[in-house]
Amino acid sequence: MTSSFMVPSEPSTTAKQPLHIVISEKLKAQIEAGQYKPGQRLPSEYDLGEKFGVSRTTIRRAVANLIQQGLVTTQQGKGIFVSDRRKISFPMSNPLMQFDVVLREQGYAGRIHSLRFQLTSAPADVACKLKLPSQTAQVYWQEKIIYADDAPIGLEVDYFPEALGHSLTDQLQQGFTYSTLAMNGMTLNAAKVSLESVPANYELSEYLAVPLGMPLLVFNYVMYWGKHAPAFCGKTLFRSDWTCYTSEIEIST
Amino acid sequence: MTSSFMVPSEPSTTAKQPLHIVISEKLKAQIEAGQYKPGQRLPSEYDLGEKFGVSRTTIRRAVANLIQQGLVTTQQGKGIFVSDRRKISFPMSNPLMQFDVVLREQGYAGRIHSLRFQLTSAPADVACKLKLPSQTAQVYWQEKIIYADDAPIGLEVDYFPEALGHSLTDQLQQGFTYSTLAMNGMTLNAAKVSLESVPANYELSEYLAVPLGMPLLVFNYVMYWGKHAPAFCGKTLFRSDWTCYTSEIEIST
DNA sequence: TAGTGGTCTAGACCACACG
DNA sequence: GTGTGGTCTAGACCACTAC
Numbered sequence: 001m002t003s004s005f006m007v008p009s010e011p012s013t014t015a016k017q018p019l020h021i022v023i024s025e026k027l028k029a030q031i032e033a034g035q036y037k038p039g040q041r042l043p044s045e046y047d048l049g050e051k052f053g054v055s056r057t058t059i060r061r062a063v064a065n066l067i068q069q070g071l072v073t074t075q076q077g078k079g080i081f082v083s084d085r086r087k088i089s090f091p092m093s094n095p096l097m098q099f100d101v102v103l104r105e106q107g108y109a110g111r112i113h114s115l116r117f118q119l120t121s122a123p124a125d126v127a128c129k130l131k132l133p134s135q136t137a138q139v140y141w142q143e144k145i146i147y148a149d150d151a152p153i154g155l156e157v158d159y160f161p162e163a164l165g166h167s168l169t170d171q172l173q174q175g176f177t178y179s180t181l182a183m184n185g186m187t188l189n190a191a192k193v194s195l196e197s198v199p200a201n202y203e204l205s206e207y208l209a210v211p212l213g214m215p216l217l218v219f220n221y222v223m224y225w226g227k228h229a230p231a232f233c234g235k236t237l238f239r240s241d242w243t244c245y246t247s248e249i250e251i252s253t
Numbered sequence: 254m255t256s257s258f259m260v261p262s263e264p265s266t267t268a269k270q271p272l273h274i275v276i277s278e279k280l281k282a283q284i285e286a287g288q289y290k291p292g293q294r295l296p297s298e299y300d301l302g303e304k305f306g307v308s309r310t311t312i313r314r315a316v317a318n319l320i321q322q323g324l325v326t327t328q329q330g331k332g333i334f335v336s337d338r339r340k341i342s343f344p345m346s347n348p349l350m351q352f353d354v355v356l357r358e359q360g361y362a363g364r365i366h367s368l369r370f371q372l373t374s375a376p377a378d379v380a381c382k383l384k385l386p387s388q389t390a391q392v393y394w395q396e397k398i399i400y401a402d403d404a405p406i407g408l409e410v411d412y413f414p415e416a417l418g419h420s421l422t423d424q425l426q427q428g429f430t431y432s433t434l435a436m437n438g439m440t441l442n443a444a445k446v447s448l449e450s451v452p453a454n455y456e457l458s459e460y461l462a463v464p465l466g467m468p469l470l471v472f473n474y475v476m477y478w479g480k481h482a483p484a485f486c487g488k489t490l491f492r493s494d495w496t497c498y499t500s501e502i503e504i505s506t
Numbered sequence: 507t508a509g510t511g512g513t514c515t516a517g518a519c520c521a522c523a524c525g
Numbered sequence: 526g527t528g529t530g531g532t533c534t535a536g537a538c539c540a541c542t543a544c
Contacts, residue, residue, distance in 0.1 A: 021455060044510060044511080056534090056535090057532095057534065058532080060512090063511095068321070074512090076510070077509080077510050087449070190501075194500065195470075195499075196340070196497035197450040199321055199322050199323050199493075202278060212321050213318075213322055213467075214452070214468075215451065215452055215467075215468030216450070217448075217450045244450075246448075247345065247500075248444070271512080272514075273514090297528075297529060298529080307514080308514065308515045309516090311514060316530095328523085328530075329529070329531065331529065331530080333529095333530080
C-alpha cells in the first residue's frame with residue numbers, strides 16, 4: 001500500500017495532474033496519516049474550497065474521488081466523514097453458504113429482509129442449472145437483503161424448484177437459505193461456484209446504500225444434494241467494503 | 254438483471270430522481286436494448302444536452318454514472334463509446350496461478366511488464382507469511398503488469414525470499430511467476446488464498462487504465478512447496494471487467 | 507435560522523483527434 | 526480548423542440537520 005509512482009519527486013510537482021486529483025490525493029494522504037480519523041468529520045466543502053483556493057465544484061469532484069475509493073462518506077446537512085471499516089471474512093469451503101453462522105461467529109447480528117418471493121417461469125440459464133425442462137418449468141424466485149447489525153451488506157437472489165419453494169414458503173422468507181434447509185433436514189453436499197466483481201448499478205446502490213459504481217463481490221452458486229441433484233441456484237452480491245472470501249487449497253500432485 | 258424497483262410505475266414518473274440519474278438510466282436502457290451497440294459511439298455531450306434539454310454539466314454527470322457502471326468509456330477528442338467485454342475465467346483450484354496457461358487457453362496472448370524488482374527489508378506481514386525473522390529478513394519485491402492482448406488486466410505484487418529471488422532475477426522479470434518456477438523444476442503443492450474486491454485508487458487506475466474507483470478483484474496468496482514451506486507470497490489485482498474466478502467444491506459430510 | 511451537502515446552470519479555456 | 530471530451534469557475538436554488 002505504499003505509493004511511489006511515475007513522478008520521481010513526490011511533493012509539490014503537481015506536474016499536469018488535474019486539481020481535483022491533486023486535492024483528493026492530499027486529503028487521502030492526510031486520512032491515511034491519521035490526521036483525520038475514522039468517523040471524524042472533514043472541513044465543509046466551503047472551507048476546503050477556501051483552504052485549497054479552488055471552487056466548490058472542484059472540491060466536490062475531489063470528494064467524489066474519495067467516495068469512489070471508499071475513503072469517506074457524505075451525509076446531507078451534516079458533513080463529510082472518514083469511513084471506518086472492518087471486513088467480514090467468508091470461508092469459501094465448508095461450511096458453505098452458512099452466512100448466518102459466519103456472521104454470528106464474527107460478532108454480528110445477521111438477519112434478512114425478503115423483497116420478493118414469487119413463482120415465475122424459469123429463465124433459461126436457471127432451468128439449465130437446475131436441470132429442469134427449459135420451456136415449461138416454474139421456479140420460486142426470491143430476492144432478499146442480508147443485514148449485519150442493521151447494515152445492508154448483501155443482496156441474495158435465489159431460484160428454487162417449485163416443490164421446494166412451495167413447501168418452505170414461509171421459512172425461506174424469514175431466515176437464511178442454508179440454515180432453513182438444514183433445519184428441515186436437507187443437507188447439501190456439493191456446490192459449483194464462481195466469484196466475480198461488478199460495479200453497483202443504480203438499483204443495487206439504492207438497496208445496499210452504496211455509491212453508484214461501488215465494487216460488489218458476486219458469489220454465483222449451484223448447490224447440490226443427493227447424487228448430484230441440483231437443490232437450488234442463485235447468487236449473492238456482497239458489498240466489498242464489508243466482505244472477503246478465504247480459502248485454503250491443496251494441489252493434488 | 255431485470256429491473257423494477259421502489260417506483261411501481263416505471264415510465265415518466267421521474268418522481269424525485271435527480272436529472273443525471275434519470276438520464277443515465279435512460280441511456281443505460283437504450284444501451285441494453287441494443288439501440289447503441291458495443292463499440293458504437295454515442296452522441297456528443299453537446300448533442301445529448303440538446304436532446305435532453307439540460308446543461309453539459311448534467312450530461313457529464315450522467316455519463317460519469319455510466320462509466321462507473323462499466324457501460325461506456327470516453328476518449329478525449331473522439332467521443333463516448335459503448336464498452337464491449339468478454340471475461341477471462343480463472344479456475345481457483347488446480348492448476349494454481351498459471352495465469353499464462355489460462356490466458357493462452359482462452360485465446361489471449363499473455364505477457365508481463367516488470368515495473369520493479371528490488372531487494373528490500375521484509376514488511377512485517379510478509380515476514381510472517383514467509384516464516385522469516387521479522388527484523389532482519391530481506392526479500393525481493395516485484396511488481397508487474399499482466400497483459401492480455403496488449404490490454405493491462407492485472408497488477409501482480411510478489412515477495413520472494415532472498416535466495417529464490419536472487420537465483421531467478423532475470424527469469425522472474427521476463428515471465429509469469431508460476432511458469433518460471435515450474436520451468437526450474439520447482440513445484441508448488443499448497444496455497445493459502447483469499448479473495449476480495451477493492452476500488453481502484455489513483456495509482457492503480459493509471460496502471461490498469463481504468464476509471465478511479467473501478468472494482469478490482471484482489472487475489473491474495475501464500476504458496477507452499479515441500480512440507481509446508483512457504484515459497485513466496487503476494488497478491489494480484491485484476492480488472493473485474495475482464496476476469497472472474499470459478500471453483501467447484503465438494504462438501505465433506 | 508444557519509450551516510451543510512445535493513443539484514443544476516452557463517460559460518470559459520484546455521488538450522486531443524481528425525481531416 | 527472544427528469537434529470532441531476534460532477541467533474549472535461563480536453562482537443559484539433545494540433538502541436536510543441541528544440549534
